[in-house]
Amino acid sequence: MAPAPAVGTEGQDVPNRRVILKRHVTGFPSEDDMEVVAGGARLAVPPGSAAVVLKNLYLSCDPYMRGRMSMQNRRSYVPVFVPGEILVGHGVSRVVASGHPDFEVGDHVWGMTGWEEYTLIPNPESLFKTNHPEMPLSYYTGVLGMPGLTAYAGLYDVAKPKKGDYVFVSAASGAVGQIVGQLAKLAGCYVVGSAGSDEKVCETPGTKFGFDEAFNYKKQQDLNAALQRYFPEGIDIYFENVGGTMLDAVLLNMRMHGRIAVCGMISQYNLEQPEGIQNLSSLIIKCVRMEGFLVSDYFGQYHKFEEEMVGYLKDGKIAYVEDVAEGLEKAPAALIGLFTGRNVGKQLVTVARE
Amino acid sequence: MAPAPAVGTEGQDVPNRRVILKRHVTGFPSEDDMEVVAGGARLAVPPGSAAVVLKNLYLSCDPYMRGRMSMQNRRSYVPVFVPGEILVGHGVSRVVASGHPDFEVGDHVWGMTGWEEYTLIPNPESLFKTNHPEMPLSYYTGVLGMPGLTAYAGLYDVAKPKKGDYVFVSAASGAVGQIVGQLAKLAGCYVVGSAGSDEKVCETPGTKFGFDEAFNYKKQQDLNAALQRYFPEGIDIYFENVGGTMLDAVLLNMRMHGRIAVCGMISQYNLEQPEGIQNLSSLIIKCVRMEGFLVSDYFGQYHKFEEEMVGYLKDGKIAYVEDVAEGLEKAPAALIGLFTGRNVGKQLVTVARE
Numbered sequence: 001m002a003p004a005p006a007v008g009t010e011g012q013d014v015p016n017r018r019v020i021l022k023r024h025v026t027g028f029p030s031e032d033d034m035e036v037v038a039g040g041a042r043l044a045v046p047p048g049s050a051a052v053v054l055k056n057l058y059l060s061c062d063p064y065m066r067g068r069m070s071m072q073n074r075r076s077y078v079p080v081f082v083p084g085e086i087l088v089g090h091g092v093s094r095v096v097a098s099g100h101p102d103f104e105v106g107d108h109v110w111g112m113t114g115w116e117e118y119t120l121i122p123n124p125e126s127l128f129k130t131n132h133p134e135m136p137l138s139y140y141t142g143v144l145g146m147p148g149l150t151a152y153a154g155l156y157d158v159a160k161p162k163k164g165d166y167v168f169v170s171a172a173s174g175a176v177g178q179i180v181g182q183l184a185k186l187a188g189c190y191v192v193g194s195a196g197s198d199e200k201v202c203e204t205p206g207t208k209f210g211f212d213e214a215f216n217y218k219k220q221q222d223l224n225a226a227l228q229r230y231f232p233e234g235i236d237i238y239f240e241n242v243g244g245t246m247l248d249a250v251l252l253n254m255r256m257h258g259r260i261a262v263c264g265m266i267s268q269y270n271l272e273q274p275e276g277i278q279n280l281s282s283l284i285i286k287c288v289r290m291e292g293f294l295v296s297d298y299f300g301q302y303h304k305f306e307e308e309m310v311g312y313l314k315d316g317k318i319a320y321v322e323d324v325a326e327g328l329e330k331a332p333a334a335l336i337g338l339f340t341g342r343n344v345g346k347q348l349v350t351v352a353r354e
Numbered sequence: 355m356a357p358a359p360a361v362g363t364e365g366q367d368v369p370n371r372r373v374i375l376k377r378h379v380t381g382f383p384s385e386d387d388m389e390v391v392a393g394g395a396r397l398a399v400p401p402g403s404a405a406v407v408l409k410n411l412y413l414s415c416d417p418y419m420r421g422r423m424s425m426q427n428r429r430s431y432v433p434v435f436v437p438g439e440i441l442v443g444h445g446v447s448r449v450v451a452s453g454h455p456d457f458e459v460g461d462h463v464w465g466m467t468g469w470e471e472y473t474l475i476p477n478p479e480s481l482f483k484t485n486h487p488e489m490p491l492s493y494y495t496g497v498l499g500m501p502g503l504t505a506y507a508g509l510y511d512v513a514k515p516k517k518g519d520y521v522f523v524s525a526a527s528g529a530v531g532q533i534v535g536q537l538a539k540l541a542g543c544y545v546v547g548s549a550g551s552d553e554k555v556c557e558t559p560g561t562k563f564g565f566d567e568a569f570n571y572k573k574q575q576d577l578n579a580a581l582q583r584y585f586p587e588g589i590d591i592y593f594e595n596v597g598g599t600m601l602d603a604v605l606l607n608m609r610m611h612g613r614i615a616v617c618g619m620i621s622q623y624n625l626e627q628p629e630g631i632q633n634l635s636s637l638i639i640k641c642v643r644m645e646g647f648l649v650s651d652y653f654g655q656y657h658k659f660e661e662e663m664v665g666y667l668k669d670g671k672i673a674y675v676e677d678v679a680e681g682l683e684k685a686p687a688a689l690i691g692l693f694t695g696r697n698v699g700k701q702l703v704t705v706a707r708e
Contacts (some may be wrong), residue, residue, distance in 0.1 A: 243634070262637045276630010280597070283616045283646030290644045292637030 011097075016041035018116030019331050021081045025069040028270045028339065033069065034087065034332035041118035045099040052103050052124040054093035056113055057354065059328075060141035061335045061347040062175070065089055066269040087115040087331075092130070092140045094354065100124050108133070110140040115331055117351060128302060132310050142175050142346035143320045144309055146295055150263060151179035152305045153298035155187075158261040158291050159237045163188035166231050168250065171241035172214060173200040173321065175346035176263060180239045181211050182318045189237070192230045194246070196341040208319050223249035237261070243268045244275045251279035251288075260290040270339055321345030365451075370395035372470030373685050375435045379423040382624045382693065387423065388441065388686035395472035399453040406457050406478045408447035410467055411708065413682075414495035415689045415701040416529070419443055420623040441469035441685075446484070446494045448708065454478050462487070464494040469685055471705060482656060486664050496529050496700035497674045498663055500649055504617060505533035506659050507652035509541075512615040512645050513591045517542035520585050522604065525595035526568060527554040527675065529700035530617060534593045535565050536672050543591070546584045548600070550695040562673050577603035591615070597622045598629045605633035605642075614644040624693055675699030 016039045025033050045051040068081045068088075081087060091113040095103050103109070103124055111127035113119045121127065130140050142148060154176070155161060167184040171177040172193025181191045192213040195201050201214045213230055220226040227235070227249055234255035240247060243265025250260070268274045283290060298305075312318040323343040325334035331349045338347055370393045379387050399405040422435045422442075435441060445467040449457050457463070457478055465481035467473045475481065484494050496502060508530070509515060521538040525531040526547025535545045547568040549555050555568045567584055574580040581589070581603055588609035594601060597619025604614070622628045637644060652659075666672040677697040679688035685703045692701055 247634075262634070264638065265635055268635065274632040274635065276632050277634055278628040278630050280601075280616070280631055281619055281622065281628065283644065284618065284648070286646065287648055287651065288646050290637065292640065292642050294638065294641055297641060 011042070011044045013040060013042050014118065015039070016117045017328050018086045018114065019328065020086055021069060021083055023083050024071045024080070025066075026072075027272060029066065029069060029336055031332040031336055034335075036329050036332070039116065041116075041120070043118065044097050045120070048099070049122065050100040050124070051098075051120055051122045052095050052100055052127075053097035054091075054109070054113055054119045054121055055096045056091050056093045056117060056119060056351045057108075058092040058138045058141050059113075059115055059331060059349040059351060060090040060145065060147070060175075061325075061331075061338055061343075061349065062089060062147070063264055063266045063269060063338050065335065066339065088112060089115060090141060090146050091351075092137050092145070093119070098124075103127070103129075108137060108140075110145050115328070117328065131303075131306060135310060135313065138322060138324070138348055138350070139313075139320065141348045142322065143179055143313065143318065144306060147175035147346065148179050148309055149298055149302055149305050150295040151176045151183060152309070153295060153301065154239065154261045154263050154293055155180050155183050155237075157298065158293050159239060159259045161187040161189050161237055165189045165236035166233060166255065167191045167237040167239070168227070168231065168235045169193045169211075169239045169241070170217075170246055171195065171264075171266065172209075172211065173345055174241060174343075177239065177241055178209055178321060178345065179318065182209050182312075184237070184239075185210055185212075186312070186317060197344075200341075200344050208321065210319075217246065224252050227253040234258070239263060240265065242266055244277075248277050248279050251277070251282040254282055254286045254288045256286050258286055258288045260288060262290060262292040266339065323347045325349045327351070365396070365398045367394055367396050368472065369393070370471045371682050372440045372468065373682065374440055375423060375437055377437050378425045378434070379420075380426075381626060383420065383423060383690055385686040385690055388689070390683050390686070393470065395470075395474070397472065398451050399474070402453070403476065404454040404478070405452075405474055405476045406449050406454055406481075407451035408445075408463070408467055408473045408475060409450045410445050410447045410471060410473060410705045411462075412446040412492045412495050413467075413469055413685060413703040413705060414444040414499065414501070414529075415679075415685075415692055415697075415703065416443060416501070417618055417620045417623060417692050419689065420693065442466060443469060444495060444500050445705075446491050446499070447473070452478075457481070457483075462491060462494075464499050469682070471682065485657075485660060489664060489667065492676060492678070492702055492704070493667075493674065495702045496676060497533055497667065497672065498660060501529035501700065502533055502663055503652055503656055503659050504649040505530045505537060506663070507649060507655065508593065508615045508617050508647055509534050509537050509591075511652065512647050513593060513613045515541040515543050515591055519543045519590035520587060520609065521545045521591040521593070522581070522585065522589045523547045523565075523593045523595070524571075524600055525549065525618075525620065526563075526565065527699060528595065528697075531593070531595055532563055532675060532699065533672065536563050536666075538591070538593075539564055539566075540666070540671060551698075554695075554698050562675065564673075571600065578606050581607040588612070593617060594619065596620055598631075602631050602633050605631070605636040608636055608640045608642045610640050612640055612642045614642060616644060616646040620693065677701045679703045681705070 095107040108130045109127040167189040169181045191211045194217045238260045240262045244267040449461040462484045463481040521543040523535045545565045548571045592614045594616045598621040
């Protein structure tokens, strides 16, 4: 994994496959809403600019990207994708050309990039360098990148766990959920995770990640009853990744002064009308704080997080499961798979290995 | 309003009218669900006990009492009323017999008491003395009592207003809403209130209370559009008293890092199924904190609150509107009126004047 030669590519014109959005999506997205097309790239920055050119190595598939595919999501915190244009998301890349004093050819970085082989980034200040070459580079799409920081900030800054708290994590084998649950265990909490298949429950939350319990929510006829069984004392912290009927059941099972950190609601992203949540009066009865957050508010603590998480990984205190799709042409299916729950662990796409 | 003579009643047997719940209520309550019945009381405490006997002067009609009338509300923070037994709520009373060293005959107190003329309180430690005889005693059912403390704690401790914040208060002429809005004005906020009639809007939030704007929500065909007009920049703080469709519209209009202090959801209390709230994804998009609270967590700051609020009232910085029903026999109708929106200002019942 040594950096590729820093010379020999600058200025070249190269082929550049890319994933474009064909049309805005209503309801459930399909692979056919995207297309992998041919294109070209010049491995040089415009003269006098502070841009960089990235060779993309790993692309991150994240649920929030669904919102960018819909016209009706114009209220969102991120702009809507334009049909015919390239998808954009988080990725890990190598700098192959640079006009910016902070970035050198050969640097590995993570941040927003295009779903393509090479991307020109006009303002690279938003990129983070990867400071631990001893870690797998792909980890910077997950446990050491945006989803890891999401888990860390959402748990510590929003949910504020105390030793002995009863913590419930939905989507508990996903990119964020697996880290939240393990951090909560490290904080001395009792942790139960839910996921959507026996494989995820057996292989991951229940054993590998060291949660106290885990269950397949699809096998529960009555989510309220299931939560009552797993949390006879009630739930202090719910880390919300799914929304809908799970949230309604959780609300009935919260403890006094409980906290719900609202990270995502993936069950709702493909519905034209969200499901109605009926049990919000529990917020009053149980003095519950329900708080939404965006990881962008926490990028300032990224380096502190990175050092802490690298330590946990090296010490074996945090396990991490990835689901890797090989090749850019697999990217549309990998993204769609998030919404069918196909992935086990963090879903990413390998564009190039080096 | 001098205290009645402290001697001359102790030990007497007296008639004692009382309001009982006839049956558990489903759906909308009616006067017929309650009954005013004859009874008796002895104006003496059991020998050796630390009880007090109260002569009830003013009873408070509060929306949360609806929950105690339903069997299905067994999850609530207060026990369900028992059919055939007396209603219980907050009131202002005079001590007419005492076995407790902290309470003397003639003391005026506020706290939980029976909906009747005289009540034996076995554990009077939960009662607060009224420290300002220069204020109308009835104010201790409202602006100087539980609803006032609810407004104060909910605004300052939960919503945490900053100067210049855009604040929206629903049920803005009610016992809590009128105080919240005025405290928010004192904190330098821009305040808009909503209420359910032109009378409430014109007489109270818009003018008397000094809010910046107020509107009759029943005249709005589209609550979302109305809120967009009143809050073109969005809402920083929503003080939630009503729930349902208003909450859903507010969620669409929150600003980044907004706060929703959830005090009550009166529009939902008589529904067998609560309305579903669809726009909770706004919590994520706008990093909104939505937090329920109970005033019981804040009784420790009652005396600080009482002094501050008495100061505001004396300085004319807080106006206060009461809706007074005269006589215990009017109590059932006064309580029901909360749910039809009949009352303008804090609803209370005068049992005895002195």
